[in-house]
Structures are given as structure tokens and as C-alpha cells.
Amino acid sequence: MKPLRLLTSSALLSAALLSVPLCAETGPVEFGTFTPPSGQGDFVEVNIKGNLLAMASRLAEKEEPEAAEMLRSIKSIHVRVIGLDDGNRAATEKRLTEIRNQLEENGWERNVTVKQEGNDVAIYTKLRGQEAVEGLVVTVIDNHQQAVLVNIVGDIRPEKLVSLGEHFDIEPLKKLHEKIGGKGKTTGASGRDPKN
Amino acid sequence: MSSPSVATASSPSEENPARPRFRWRWRWFFLSLFLAPFIGPALVLCYGLSCLLVSPTVRELRSAAIRDTGGHWEWKVSARVGAIPLTAARVISPFVPTLPHEARLALSAARSGEVIVYERADHRKVHGFRQLLADADRIMIGRGWERAVGILEDGNLVAVYLPVGMDSPRRAQATVLVVNEENLVIASASADLRPLFTLALQKVRESHPEHFSLAKR
Numbered sequence: 001m002k003p004l005r006l007l008t009s010s011a012l013l014s015a016a017l018l019s020v021p022l023c024a025e026t027g028p029v030e031f032g033t034f035t036p037p038s039g040q041g042d043f044v045e046v047n048i049k050g051n052l053l054a055m056a057s058r059l060a061e062k063e064e065p066e067a068a069e070m071l072r073s074i075k076s077i078h079v080r081v082i083g084l085d086d087g088n089r090a091a092t093e094k095r096l097t098e099i100r101n102q103l104e105e106n107g108w109e110r111n112v113t114v115k116q117e118g119n120d121v122a123i124y125t126k127l128r129g130q131e132a133v134e135g136l137v138v139t140v141i142d143n144h145q146q147a148v149l150v151n152i153v154g155d156i157r158p159e160k161l162v163s164l165g166e167h168f169d170i171e172p173l174k175k176l177h178e179k180i181g182g183k184g185k186t187t188g189a190s191g192r193d194p195k196n
Numbered sequence: 197m198s199s200p201s202v203a204t205a206s207s208p209s210e211e212n213p214a215r216p217r218f219r220w221r222w223r224w225f226f227l228s229l230f231l232a233p234f235i236g237p238a239l240v241l242c243y244g245l246s247c248l249l250v251s252p253t254v255r256e257l258r259s260a261a262i263r264d265t266g267g268h269w270e271w272k273v274s275a276r277v278g279a280i281p282l283t284a285a286r287v288i289s290p291f292v293p294t295l296p297h298e299a300r301l302a303l304s305a306a307r308s309g310e311v312i313v314y315e316r317a318d319h320r321k322v323h324g325f326r327q328l329l330a331d332a333d334r335i336m337i338g339r340g341w342e343r344a345v346g347i348l349e350d351g352n353l354v355a356v357y358l359p360v361g362m363d364s365p366r367r368a369q370a371t372v373l374v375v376n377e378e379n380l381v382i383a384s385a386s387a388d389l390r391p392l393f394t395l396a397l398q399k400v401r402e403s404h405p406e407h408f409s410l411a412k413r
Contacts, residue, residue, distance in 0.1 A: 036326050036348055043348035051363040052344070059365050059393040 028076045029137055029151045031099065034092055041083020042146065048077040066163065074154035082147045092147050096139055099149070100124075103137060118143035132157050250276055250310045250382075253339055253371070257382050258312055260331040261375055264324040269314040269380055276310040298395060305392045307367065309385035316378050325353045325375070332357075332373055341371065352376040365389040 036043035057071035082092055103124045104110065112123035119142055126135040133156040140148040250258075262269050282303070289295055289303055316322070325348050333343055336357045345356040357371040371384040 036329070038326070042350075043346070045343070045346040047342075047344055051361055052358070055363050055365050055368070055389075059389060063394070063397055 028078055028153050029099065029103070029135070031078065031080055031149055031151070032095060034080060034082045034095065034147075035088040037083040037085040038087045041085050042081055043083060044079065044081035046077065046079040050075045053077070066160075070160055073156065073160070074152060076151075076153045078149075078151040080147070080149040084145055084147060089144060093141060093144075096141060096147055096149070099137075100139060108135070108137065128155075250274060250312055251384065253335070254310055254312060254382050254384055256335050257332055257371075257373055258314070258380070260335060261328055261373065261380050261382070262314070264328040264331055265322045265375060265380070266324060267320045267322065268317040270317040271312075272315050273311065273313040275312075277306075278308050282306050282308065301391045301395045305387045305389070307386040307388065309383070309387075311381065311383040314380040316380075322351065322375065322377050328353065328375065329355060336371065365393070 034043075053071050053074050053076070057068045060068040060071065082088070084092055100110075100122055108124040108126050110122055110124050112121065114121035120140065122139050124135075124137040124139075125133050128134045134153070136150075136152045136156060138148070138150040140146075142148065285303055289300055295303075329346060329348070332355055336343065340360050341357040342360050343355055344358045345354065347354040353373070353375045355373040357373075359369050362368060366388050367386060368389045369384070369386045372382070374381040
């Protein structure tokens with residue numbers, strides 16, 4: 001009985017260990033609350049969660065199976081566009097800097113850095129192994145007039161994005177694989193390697 | 197021994213219980229017949245008036261919008277269509293051969309809907325969009341809805357609310373709030389998204405065939 005008991009407890013322990021994820025899944029990045037501009041500036045907030053994406057995937061399954069598969073792999077999409085004026089510029093830019101620092105502290109890789117003619121662009125990705133992108137964050141400050149944040153979480157496979165771009169003839173998606181750094185490339189106009 | 201000719205005192209119901217109940221039934225019958233011409237139209241009138249009354253959620257959003265934006269808004273349209281008339285319309289639509297395909301598809305998708313429209317009566321600038329967005333969020337979150345889209349651009353506010361956890365395309369719901377310098381519109385609807393998606397995809401394919409040509413390969 002002893003060997004049988006040992007075998008049973010080992011099997012149970014293995015099953016328990018395998019059921020626990022070795023690393024936490026990447027969740028959506030908390031952008032926090034931004035203050036809309038008090039004047040006529042723009043303010044856009046889009047939050048599309050997994051349930052809506054799953055619903056969209058079911059709708060598109062029959063007609064566009066490739067797009068449906070892509071939608072199934074995405075867990076959430078969050079977009080913020082904040083017009084900047086004297087009332088919210090300092091607070092928004094400070095918050096953006098904090099978000100960038102938090103991303104780097106949490107293991108996100110900065111693949112793209114552009115600082116040119118008043119534009120400040122940074123693109124971060126979180127990779128799962130060599131195959132998939134777990135999360136993507138784009139932060140932009142445009143001439144101190146507008147701030148843009150985009151966060152996509154899911155199992156983003158660059159080759160599927162490229163395939164989708166070719167399917168629907170979407171140029172940015174066709175070239176996305178290079179920008180995400182499938183081979184560690186960057187396109188920073190500043191010329192510096194963001195990994196340094 | 198009592199004489200058979202002497203009648204003993206007793207209640208009519210004990211004597212002949214069937215007759216008074218029978219009489220009552222006839223009275224109700226004739227009363228109903230008399231009132232029917234009045235009750236029928238009254239019910240139709242009540243139902244018609246109820247189509248002008250929107251739900252408490254929409255009313256609360258309207259109150260918040262009018263309060264936060266200030267100025268004077270003039271009521272233009274208020275309508276509510278429930279499941280019964282839409283079902284009736286779906287039943288009748290096959291017998292209307294001139295109905296466009298898109299309308300037929302939209303009718304098959306719609307489950308219920310309500311809308312109110314107000315027009316700006318003065319020419320004062322609309323303000324308070326930020327406060328309105330915050331108040332609308334508070335109202336809808338209290339009812340188990342969440343904001344999926346919020347846009348404030350060029351003096352236009354658009355907010356789209358969806359029920360938390362909505363994941364079935366068969367019974368999708370949405371509430372939309374639109375405010376600008378001229379109009380205040382609040383609409384809420386419930387629909388089966390599947391036919392609408394088919395229609396939307398068909399229209400997109402017709403307008404942008406170059407984006408779908410590869411699918412035919």
C-alpha cells in the first residue's frame with residue numbers, strides 16, 4: 001500500500017502544481033482616470049472587454065473566420081485620447097511618465113521610441129516566449145496638445161496580425177511585425193537603442 | 197308530523213342554489229357587453245400613451261443632461277416600442293412585398309427600443325459635458341451598466357453604455373447618449389445582433405470591395 005499511497009499523493013501534487021500558472025497572466029494596464037480638457041479639446045475613452053470581443057468573434061465566425069480567430073485571442077482593448085490644455089497638461093504628462101516607468105519596472109520591453117518635432121512616442125510589448133505578444137501599450141504625446149494611450153491584451157501573434165493585414169489590405173498591420181521587433185529591431189528616430 | 201302543505205322557512209339559496217348564481221352570471225355578461233366598446237379603446241389609448249413614456253433610466257439620464265448642460269431644451273420626440281408591436285410587425289412583414297430587404301432584416305433583429313429627442317431652444321453655449329459624463333456614469337453604473345465608449349469632441353458628447361458582462365449577440369442591449377449644441381438624444385435598444393452584423397458586413401463589402409477581394413482567393 002505504501003508505494004500506492006506515495007504514487008497517488010505524487011500524482012495529486014503534480015496535478016495541483018500544473019494547475020497553478022507559473023507566471024501571472026498579463027492583465028490590462030491601469031491607465032487610471034484622466035481629466036478631460038475644460039475647453040474644446042478632445043477626449044476619447046474606449047474600453048472593450050473580453051466578453052464583447054468574444055461576442056464579436058461569435059458574430060464574425062461564419063463570414064470572416066480569420067478575423068474571428070484574432071478577436072478570440074484578444075482579451076481587452078483600451079484607448080484614451082486626451083486633449084491637453086493648461087488645466088490638465090501637467091497632470092496628464094506626469095501620469096504618462098508614471099505609466100511608462102511602471103511598464104518598464106514590470107518587465108515590459110520598450111520596442112519603439114520616437115522623439116521628433118514635439119512628438120513623443122513609446123511602444124511597449126510584453127512577450128510570452130518567442131511566439132506571442134501578451135500585451136501591447138502605445139503612448140504618444142503629440143506636440144503637448146494631445147496624449148494618446150492604447151493597450152491591447154491577449155495572445156497577439158505577429159504572423160496572424162500580418163495575415164489579417166494582408167487579408168483586409170491594411171498597410172500598418174502588414175508592416176507591424178517589423179515594428180514590434182520580431183527580430184529585436186527598433187525604429188526610433190532618435191537613433192538610440194531603447195534596450196540601453 | 198308536519199303537514200306537507202306548510203312550508204318551512206328557508207333561504208332561497210338552500211331552496212334553489214342554481215338560480216341566483218345563474219342570474220349573476222348573466223348580469224356580468226351584459227355588463228361586459230355594455231362596457232366593451234369603452235374598455236377596448238381605453239386600453240388602446242393607455243397603450244398608446246405608454247409608448248410616449250420612456251423607462252426610468254432614460255428619464256434619469258435626460259434629467260441629468262438638462263441639469264448639467266444648462267439652458268433650455270425643448271421636447272421633440274419621445275417613443276417607446278416594446279416586444280409586442282415589434283413581434284406583430286415581424287409577423288406582418290412577410291406579407292408586405294415592397295418592404296426593403298434592409299428594413300426586413302432590421303425588423304427581424306429589433307426586440308425593443310426607446311428614444312427621446314430634445315432640441316436647444318435658446319442659443320446659449322452648451323457646457324457641463326464633463327459633469328454630465330460623470331453623472332451619466334454614476335446613473336448607469338448603479339443600474340449594472342458600464343461605459344464602453346466616451347467621446348468628447350468639437351462640442352459633441354457621445355457615450356455608449358452596455359450591460360456589464362453582456363456576451364450574447366442574441367439579446368444585446370445598448371444605451372447611447374448624444375449631446376451637442378443643437379440636440380440631446382438618448383436612445384436605448386435591445387436587439388439580436390446577428391442579422392444586423394450580416395447587414396453591416398454586406399454594406400462594408402459593397403463600399404470597400406478592395407479590402408475583401410483576397411478573401412475570394
